[in-house]
Structure formats: C-alpha cells, structure tokens
Amino acid sequence: MDLNRLPNDKKLQLCRWYFRVGCLLLPFAWAVNAVWFFNEAFVKPPFEEQKQIKKYVLISAVGAAVWACALIAWVTVFQMNRVLWGATGDMLSFIVPLGRA
C-alpha cells in the first residue's frame, strides 16, 4: 500500500490500528508500525494528524524495542541454561536436539 496516496486521516487510522494490534502481544506489528510510519511522523511537512501519528509511532518503537530486549535476554538465558535446568529445560523446549545434552 502506498502511503503517499492515502489521505491523512486514513494514515492516522491505519497507524492507530497497527498500534492496537501490537497491543495483543504482537511486537512485530509495533515494529512494522514504527518503521512504516516513521517518514509520516518525523520527515513529512506538518499536517493535522501528524502529532497523533508521531505519538503512535513512538510508543510502537519503544514497545518493540522493550520486547526485543526481553526476548533476546530470555533466549540467551534459556539457551545457556537449558541443559542445566534438566527436566524443566526439556519441558520448556519445543524441539529437543537429538544426540546431545
């Protein structure tokens, strides 16, 4: 979809929806929102809805970043401790590697 062809009120609506969908524990929607609407929020010359778009883009970006940090931290901790955790580690695993601890 070409944002350039969208009227400004539709842009705001779309941005708001992406933010709302991201609230359903979907950080990728936030990440997409932040990247997609970055130009509209910070680069394009001011227009009426820009302030609100800016708000949604900022919150989405921060939320996605927090999510990313949390996920990376968890994956690191899990990968480093899976063997050590024994039964718990196996229970938390979706796929247990064959032939090694």
Next chain:
Amino acid sequence: MNGAVGVVQMISNISDAAWLVNNATAGPYMAVVNTALFLDVIDLFMFMPNNVAGILVYQNGTARPKTFSQESTCPNEVSSDPVSQCPSSSGMSWNMGGTGLLRRNIPFPIFYLPQTRIEEIDKINNCFQRYNLDRANQNGKPLCSIQLKSRIVSLFRCFCLNTMHAHYPERYNLDRAYQNGRPLCSIQLKSFMFAAVNSEVCLRRSTTSALLTPTKVCDPLGDQNVYFSLFPRGKEILKNKPITLVTARIDTASLFDGLAPGAASSVVGMVTLLMSAVTLTKMMPVSDSHLYDSNVVWNLFNGETFDYIGSQRVAYEMKFGSWPSFAPLDSSDVKLHIELGQIGGSLNLYSENTSWPLYAYAADSYTPVTEFLNEMLMNAKQFNMTLLPVFTKNLPPSSLHSFRRILKNETENGELPEVLLVDYKDTFTNSYYESVFDDADNIGFVYRNISVGPDGQFVPTSDLLANGTMREWDVQVKISRLATALALTMYQRVAGKPYAADIAASAHLADEMLYCFLRSQACRLLLAADYATSAVEVPTASAPPLYVGVAALSNTPAIFAGHLLVLLAGTQLSLNKTACDSLDKPGFSYYWLRGWNHTGVCMQTTMNFTQAVSPAFLLQDYDMSSGMYSTWTESVWAAMWARVFVSGGGGGARVAACAGAAATLAAALLTYWLSKHADVLFKQPADSIVNDAASGRKNKFRRAARIGRVQRTALLKRANLKRY
C-alpha cells in the same frame, strides 16, 4: 548427524597410530585397524581422540588376537554383592583382557568387518595405496566402484571418484607430509544415536509429549526370562513343594550390532540347562509328581550382561512373593539355587582330551550346598569329570549377585544356599568374553549333522561314541555328560535316592542345540519347535544374536529356548488344534507346535515366560542414580552405514567460491555504474512533452516544414533580386 568422515589411514603398527594422533595434519582420520592390533591402539585413540574420526576394525585371516573383550575387567561390578571384591586382593580380575569399551563413552564410531567381508578391506587398502603408488592408473580412470551389503553396516558403499588428473603430482594418503589440500581416500561412518546424556534424560525426553516431534530417543533394555518347572506349580495347586532353583543366562553382548554369539559365555550354560531339564523330565515324568515332595524350577535369565536385568527382576518379585505371577513362590521355598555360569571358556583348551575341570563356587557351606556338592561330585566322577568346590565370598560375575543383594534379608535366617558352576578359578578361561570371537570356534564346536528319528529320537551318546561319530572330547559329549550329571543330582535331591535306570542326555541333542544357537536358526530343532502355522517361515541361516535388545521387542533366543523346552520336555497329547487350544488345566500351558513330522502336535508344558525388565522401570519414583537396579537403555538410531570415497582436494571448491564472489562483485559494480550514469544512457529530449509526445512531434514537423518553406521563399526572393 551426517556421520563421521575421515581420511583413511591403514594402521599396520603402533607407530602409525602414534603418527595419526600426534603428527597428522589432514585430519580427522579414519583408522583402519585389524583385530590383532586393535587392543594396542585403542587406548591411544581413546586418550587423544581429537584427530580420530572413527575406527574400522577388521578381522584378517583365521588367526585371532590373544584376547578380545570389550567388557570391563570386572563385569557388572556395580551390581555385584558388596562383599565380593574385584580385582581381588591378589590383583586378579575376572576378565583380565577386558578393555571396558562397552561401558565407556567412546567419542567416535567403531565399525567392524568380519573375515567374510575382508574383500572390503582389500578395496579400501587398494584405494589407499593406489592413489600414491599406482601413478599410471591415476589419469582420469575410474578407480573403484563397489556396492555391497555388509553384515554390520546396512549399506556399505565404496566408490572412488573419477576426479584424478595428472597435474596433481602428489596428493595421496601415503605421502604423509603433503596430505593437506589433496584428494584423499576417505571413509564416512554413520551411526548417529538419538539419545544423549544418560537413561534418565533420554527416557524423560522420550516420554515428554512434544507438539511437533514426539520422538522416542531410547528404550529400556529387556526381554523375557524362560521358566520351566519339573512338576506343575500354581495358585490352584494347594501345596507348593520346596524348590531347587537351577538357572543360567541366555544373553551376551558385543560392541557391534548384530554380532553377539556368546558361545562360551552363555550358550554352553544355557544348552546344558535345557538338556538337563529335558533329561530330568524323562527320568521323572509329570504323571509321577504326586510321588515326590519337592520340585525343581529351571530358569533362564535374560539381560544378565547389563547388570543382571533378568535376575534382578526375579529376585525383586520374589522379595514381594510375586514371582512367577502364575505360581508365586516365596524366597524361603528355594532350598538351593544352582547357577550354571560361564562354563564354555576352557572347552577349547581341552579340545584334544576328555578333561573339563569345573569349579563350584559357594559363599557359604550350608547343608544343602554341601549335600549337592557331594552328590554332584559323585555323579560327575562316573563321567571322569572333575568338580572342585571353592568356598569364597568373592563370587564370580553371575546372577547369584542379584539374589544376594536383593534377598539377603528376606529369608528367615538370612541363608541363601547357592552354588555357581563355572570352568575357571580366579580369572576367566574365556579370553573372548562377550565379544564377536566368542563363537562356535571358541568352544571348538563342529556340527555332525546326524538325522533325528521320526518322533524326535536322538542317538544315545554311547552309540555315537561306539560308532566313532563322536569322540570323548567333543564338546557335545562333554555337555551331554554334564547335563546328565546335573539331572542325576537333581533326581537324587527330589527322589531322595540315586537314579537306577539308564536315561541320559544325548550328545546328539547337544549337537543339534549348539547348531541352532551358534550356526543357524534354520535348524531341525527350531523348525519342529516353532508354532504350527500354515505358512512355513524358514529363518535366516545364521546364528541368532544373543544381545538382549529392547524390552518393547521380543527377541528370538528366549523364545527359541522356551519352545525347545516345550517340544523336548513337554507332554505330547493326541489332540487336534482346536481341542489343544481349548485346554486349560491349572499349572500347565498348551502349545500347538509343528512337531517332528511337521503335521502339528499338542504339547502340554509347565514352561512359561516372565518379564525380564529391570524393576527400575516399574517403580514410579525410582531414583536412577541410586544404582540399586539396572537402568540400561538403548538409543534409537535411524541408519547405520559406511561408505568409502575420494574426498576432493578442495581446489575445485575454492575456484568455484572465488569465481562466484568475483561474479557477484562484478555484477554489483556494473549495476552501480549503470544507475549512476542512467541519465546519460537513457537521455530523453529536453523539450518533449511526455503526455502527448506524438501530436507534439507532428506539429513540430509541420512548423519546421513551414519555416523551411518561408526560408526558401526568402532565398528565392533574394535570388530574384540578384537576377534583377
């Protein structure tokens, strides 16, 4: 996961092995070593495994190594009675030549090629040598192309690729200093095992229900024990008589899949027990059971190699009075326990004379023990056999250890009258304990192939000796005599008087039984003892591997032994199949077997199977690290194969990589240049109007034409003026 790949290195002496682990540079290597040298180099490889991708062991010629046993020096040490010591105070261990590889973590695969597949080794050696020595053959000729099936590796494929060109001067395995970056003969061994860490972890992973991959990675070891009683026993039979328990083991192991012959370590003991049981049944028919006040229970344990799985289960259930489930007996009912241990090891030592010195180990000199020893000595003596009692707490590896550990405090006064019959003192006479060499040759067995009578009559030993078919020192004769001596002793124990008639175990039967277990499953006995089904399935003409296998699958050796007892020691009833199947007499079970005439016979028997699965897998909250019961499991694997090939020198791959990188770079640069100079290349006329270019151009031409005409008119006017 894709198998271990290594450069072939034929190991012909220890210095080759030392070079491989210390100096070789094109590693990792696949060491190809013969069985004679294996023992000398394995420790070095195990100690420095970094440069070792795997080992291919082969048997060359009929000469065997002096010792070859992958079991530990003190077999089943952790499951032994704590009172026993190994190594003993004198420094002797039971299995002095054992490498213990079966119980160690081996960081690389080891494959074995038997003598029958020696041509594969020749091909590998050829591949190894040819690359260096036979230069004339290197010029683009296909070197070797072989496809074959091996006994141990499911598909063994050898193909040497046609990639040699004359411009590589030296690139071969033998030219050790210049191996790097050259095409080399290599081997890939695949035996990827799914399980990891230990039994606790792999069982947990096997039971965890994963959403995507419900993968079973290992199974508990186990099979079936074979139970047979002289007289029927059961819950319905009111008075259970005191018992003499006679046991032996069925299983053995080796490091290599599908090769577990176990002649000396288990088959001789098992066959002796089967023959003795058959002989005693003939001496004391079931119909006379009311005449006697005691009973004999014969039992074959399975899984004994792996910390006494079968006997631990029996002792465990006996402790709770629940073994066997169809006729439970109390441990105090067992007045004497006789175990036929490893008795085949010395047969080859005495292959040319009649002696077969046996030893009777007993921990305590209880009355039943000394009585038995006296009677057994007397009976053995009439066959010129010697039996030397050894009273020691330091019992050799045997199922007695399970009973001593588990039942010690169960009997009323702590007494466990037990005797173990073996053919060694202090250390095994069998130098191939639980290895691929513990086969028919290890006990000097030569099959005589004597035809069996129409109703399963076997030629008596005396006749065979008289007509020269067999000699006094043949294993068949020795085993039949030991079986007879044991049967006579059991008769004396049950009847309270010596046996007076002339029934004896036949060396002919021993010949057939040994043939079934050591040479071919497609034998007369097993064909007759099989279920009578419409379709006759003739089993493969090879010895059944005696490895216990996983509990989920029933292995053939226990079934063979059980059916032999049914056929030979059961009572034949003249009934048809329907009538036979409907019989249900307490204490008996009924089998419709093929019989000697292959027409089907109804057999009544006391034989039964009991589970040989460690109690560790029954108990919900069993602590796997306690070491109380056997917890061996076997990993699941997808495929096991090997292939030989010539690995590329790496030159072609490097050229391809460089060319690919160069092409990518060139394309990127070209694209960049094109986009940078796009305005030059695709220049558009400055005054053109994109939207209506066609009409604009037309007007332009018209305008230009008009201008031309005006100019020409002007010129004409000027010319006219000049003319004037």
